[in-house]
Amino acid sequence: MRGEKIGTLFHNEANVWDCSKEVTTREMAVAAKDCSRHLQNLSSEERKKILLDIAGALDANVDLIISENEADLAAAQDSGYEKSLVARMTLKAGKITSLAESIRAIADMEDPISHTLKKTEVAKDLVFEKMYCPLGVLLIIFESRPDALVQIAALAIRSGNGLLLKGGKEAMRSNTILHKVITSVIPDVVGKKLIGLVKSKDEIADLLKLDDVIDLVIPRGSNRLVSQIKAQTKIPVLGHADGICHVYIDKSADMDMAKRIVLDAKETLLVHKDLNKTEGLDDLLMELAKEGVVIYGGPVAHDTLKVPKVDSFHHEYSSMACTLEFVDDVQSAIDHINRYGSAHTDCIITTDKKSADTFLQQVDSAAVFHNASTRFCDGTRFGLGAEVGISTGRIHARGPVGVDGLLTTRCILRGSGQVVNGDKGVVYTHKDLPLQ
Amino acid sequence: MRGEKIGTLFHNEANVWDCSKEVTTREMAVAAKDCSRHLQNLSSEERKKILLDIAGALDANVDLIISENEADLAAAQDSGYEKSLVARMTLKAGKITSLAESIRAIADMEDPISHTLKKTEVAKDLVFEKMYCPLGVLLIIFESRPDALVQIAALAIRSGNGLLLKGGKEAMRSNTILHKVITSVIPDVVGKKLIGLVKSKDEIADLLKLDDVIDLVIPRGSNRLVSQIKAQTKIPVLGHADGICHVYIDKSADMDMAKRIVLDAKETLLVHKDLNKTEGLDDLLMELAKEGVVIYGGPVAHDTLKVPKVDSFHHEYSSMACTLEFVDDVQSAIDHINRYGSAHTDCIITTDKKSADTFLQQVDSAAVFHNASTRFCDGTRFGLGAEVGISTGRIHARGPVGVDGLLTTRCILRGSGQVVNGDKGVVYTHKDLPLQ
Known part of the structure; x- marks a missing residue:
């Protein structure tokens, strides 16, 4: 494991993006793609070594990272930024150590590149393989948290992708030093331009036009950010712009369970009409009130x-508030969710298996739960390893997305001179072969 | 199997799209989505029965279909359409019978819906499942071939999707009767609006704006059509706008094999410089000339x-012509292909395993072949079952795409009251469970 201090590395900056030079955004994106091809050609062990070197470089440069971060924090406080935002920006020594650890965990992950998904004998001595390969170049736009830069860079390297990063301007110095630490250990055979740091907001508009070079945009931040990005680009966007999720409490729900889940999830509540004025529901609403959650009602x-009456079922609360409405039965709940929801995560609480199955089958959302809090909708909690984001799109990746969301597939065909010749050239066998 | 003649069905048209009524494109798309949800809720056997009924209805209405098709053919001939186009439009009795057979084959396919891809124990009594589900609504824009309408409709039903179809105006009567025959057997519990026939070209522009309802556009036709559609919409487009494919003949190629493959594939030829002026290459070029293929050269x-010199390596020939250029080695061939190709299908001919592996590893195309004709790049030939199209996009589906290109996934979580509670609510086990 390599852990050079960045002091020695500052001398060798020729290959690091220099914001003083004028580099067009297209050149930056194309360079990232070229470098990603070099990265892809490394062995799995070589890619792993880069990740371990990054972890080492983070550990070796804790003081430098903290001092740059403190400069950002001071400026943010002076500018009167919200406390919660300043807290999210903060990088303490413990945080950096645990970031380094999480990169070692990503280094230890099974290499997703060249993993074979399907292998078929097409004809005698003609073998088809479908395998994973990197998407190419990712553009990540994130707000506030500089640790997101490190995690995303590690995931990109693990999956063989090039990366363009744009962080919030309030964390510019933190992002710049983290970018420098990371790229300092990327070997020349790959090229440090594998990871580009985008410094100005104006460049984003230019980057979002490069749908021939950039393969995926991942906005990590507010719903507003995601919506804005989606409106501006033809590049596929992985994320969710809205998060109106529902918990439906069925007639046969265990009301103690309902209370626990509702207090954990705090989502829009749909309640079977027969539960109106029952002790169980009154108790639940009282607990919500105790926690400071304000309830708005449907008609x-x-x-x-x-x-108070809710203005619209499409409304998402940013504060401690939620909407409640009564519905006739599980089918009304399903129809309500498919009509007003964000197709993100929805849950039924019931002891009735038939209602549960109907709900799980018919709610058309990325994640549908029975008797479990909607908060479980998360890649790490689902056991997918590192999470890239949660997608409500239906194309490519849906729900919590792990590293496989950064991959595409390629078809490899190994033959011995076969030709098609109007399909008279070979005798098709189409036999599935074992994946090693 | 049901095989009513359409004569009796014309009386029951209330649910069939009627072009005389004004139906907004949005209503049409929303109706298709609603019906697709009903379709998804059917059992696998019920979906299969619809497909068998369609096959039966095609067989029962051969005469009617042929007579409508003949009217289209006569009009096309009168309008001076090209012979090849008229041939592609033609539906003979044998063609219709074999279409019905291919629908019975799709009916017999394993049901892709609700197929579980991954199952994990998240914690005790908390089980995560990732399963296939339909994309939602597909918009298919196809040229000339009315049989495409039938195949696509069958694939959409098999995969639980709603469908909007727009065919070429020259085949309008053929498409209308096929649409009528197909929708006549869709049961009311699903709704005939599952499959909408778009009649005017103007409606396409409106449909391409509906990125909140339509989930995927599949243009089946010329590269020009695909490019036009891509430029007009934010909906993901499955297809390939260009098809500049390469065959690289390595120094160590078996030249007899090279000749066979090149004559089968007729793609852009990259040839190792050492083969210049060899008997093998001269022979190959002579054979190409004999077949009427005109060769243009790179510098x-x-x-x-x-x-004659080629104008651009980006040029794709529509006639019998191809570009040839000499390259220094396998690496130059790879660089040339990654720079000028369409990332569609590229092939190396060599007896040298190391060169083959380098090429297969580094060419960044949807399909990369060793010692086999590029013509094999086809879903049916690869053994994927029915082909939806060939995608050069990197998101969602790449290469020849089978029914899985019409699917997305959903996450199901079955619990017993678990809450997250700052990740102290459960003990995570993350144990892979067997798929059934």
Whole structure:
């Protein structure tokens, strides 16, 4: 494991992106693609070594990273940024150590590149293989958290992709030093331009036009950021712009379980009409009130519970508030969710297996749960390893997305001179072969 | 198997799209999505029965289909359409019978819906499943061949998707009768609006704006059509706009094999420089000339072989012509292909395993072949079952795409009241479970 201090590395900057030079965004993206091809050609062990070197370089440069981060924090405080934002920006020694550890975990992951998904004998001595390969170049736009830069860079390297990063301007010095530490250990055979740091917001608009070079955009931040990016580009965007999720409490729900899950999830509540005015529901609503959650009602709930009326079922709360409405049965709940939801995560609480199955089958969302909190919708919690994001799109990747969201596939055919010749050239056998 | 003649079905048209009524394109797309949800809720056997009924209805209405098709053919001939186009439009009795047979084959396919891809125990009594589900609504824009309508409709039903179809105006009567025959057997519990026939070209522009309802566009036709569609929409497009494919003949190639493959494939030829002026290459070029293939040369080939110079390596020939250029070695061939190719299908002919491996590893195309004709790049030939199209995109589906290109995934979580509670709510086990 290599852990040079960055002091010695500052001298060798020729290959690091220099914001003082004018580099067109297209050149930057094309360079990242070229470098990604070199990265892809390395052995799995060589890619692993880069990741271990990054972890070492982070550990070796903790003081430098902290001092740059403190400069950002001071400036943010002076500018009157919100406390929660400043907290998200903060990199303490412990945080950096655990970041380095998480990169070692990514280094230890099974190499996804060249993993064979399908192998078929097409004809005698003619073998087809479908295998994973990198997408190419990713553009990541993230807000505030500089640790996102490190994690995403590690995932990109593990999956053989080039990367363009744009962080928030309030964390510019933190991002710049992290980028420098990471690229300092990328070997010349790959090229440090594998990871480009985009410094100005104006460049984003240019980058979003490069749908012939950039393969995927991942905005990590507010729903507003995701919506803005989606509106501006033809490049596929992985993310979710809205997160209106539902918990439906069925007639037969265990109300203690419902209370626990609702308090954990705090999503839009759909409640079977027969539960209105029951002790179980009253108790649940009281607990929510105790936690400071304000309830708004749909038309029926507004009438019967005398709570303020919600303006729209499409409304997503940023504060401690949620919408409640009564529905006739599980089918009404499903219809409501398919109509008003974000197709993100929805849950049914019921002891009735038939209702549960109907709900799991018919709710058309990325994630559908039975008797479990919607908060479980997360790649790490699902056991997918590192999470790239949660996608509500239906193309490519859906739901919590792990490293496989950064991959595509290629078809390899190994023959011995076969020709098609109007399909008279070979005798097709189409036999599945074992994947080693 | 049901095989009613359409004569009796014309009476029951209330649910069939009627072009005389004004139906907004959005209503049409939303209706297709609603119906697709009903289709998805059927059992596998019920979906299979619809397909068998369609096959039966095609067989029962051969005469009617032929007479409508003949009207299209006569009009096309009168309008002076090219012979090849008229041939592609023609539906003979044998063709219709074999279409019905191919639908019975699709009916017999394993049901892709609800197929589990991954199953994990997240914690005790908390089980995660990732499973296939339909994309939603597909928009298929096809030229000339009315049989494409039937195949695509069958694939959409097999995969639980709604469908909007737009065919060429020259085949309007053929498409209309085929659409009528197919929708006549879609049961009311699904709704005949599952498959909408778009009649006017103007509606396409409107449909291409509906990126909130339509999930995938598949243009089946010329490269020009694909490019036009891609330029007009934010909906993901499955297809390939260019098809500049390469055959690289390595120094160590078996020249008899090279000749066979080149004559089968007729792609852009890259030839190792040491083969210049050899008997093997001269023989190959002579055979190409005999078959009427005109050779254009890159700068080097133009000089040494005295063939006309190619304007651009990006040029794709629609007629019997191909480009030839000499390259220094396998690495130059790879660089040339990654620079000028369409990332569609590229092939190396060599007896040298190391060169083959380098080429297969480094050419960044959807399909990369060793010692086999590029013509094998086809879903049916690869053994994927029915082919939806060939994608050069890197997102979602790449290369020849089978029914899985019409699917996305959903995450199902079955619990017993678990909450996240800052990840103290459960003990994560993350144990892979067997798929059934």
